Amino acid sequence: MDTEGKNQPGGLTLGSILASRCSACAEVAGDVLAPGGVIVDDGLWHVSHHTGPFTDPGELIVKTRRHCESLAELTPAEADALGPVLRAGVRAAHGKHAPWPRDLRSLPQGP
Secondary structure (H helix, E strand, O other), rough: OOOOOOOOHHOOOOOHHHHOOOOOHHHHOOOOEEEEEEEEOOEEEEEEEOOOOOOOOOEEEEOOOOOOHHHOOOOOOHHHHHHHHHHHHHHHHHOOOOOOOOOOOOOOOOO
16 A cells, blocks of 8 residues: 555545544544543644543543644644643633542542
C-alpha cells in the first residue's frame, strides 16, 4: 500500500485507514462519547474527559479534530490555537465540569 493512496479502491489513503482505527478520531466523529461530553471544541481542537479503561479523575484528553500522528504535523493554525485551548480546558475543568477535587493533590496516592 502506498502512502499517497494511489491505486487504492475508493481513494483510500494510509492516513484514512489509520484514522478509521484511531480512538481519538472515533470520539471526534461522535462514535465514542466521553463522560460529560465535549469540554472545548474550537474547530481545530477537541478536549474531553479520558474514555479509556485506565484514567485518573479529571484527566482531560486534548486532540486535533483531524487525524494527526505527531505534534510535528500540526498546521500553523493548530499550533497557534493549542495554548488557548489548553487554558480553556483547564479553566473548564476547574469550573462547572469538575466532579473531582480542584486540588488533585488531595486525592489518595499510591496503591
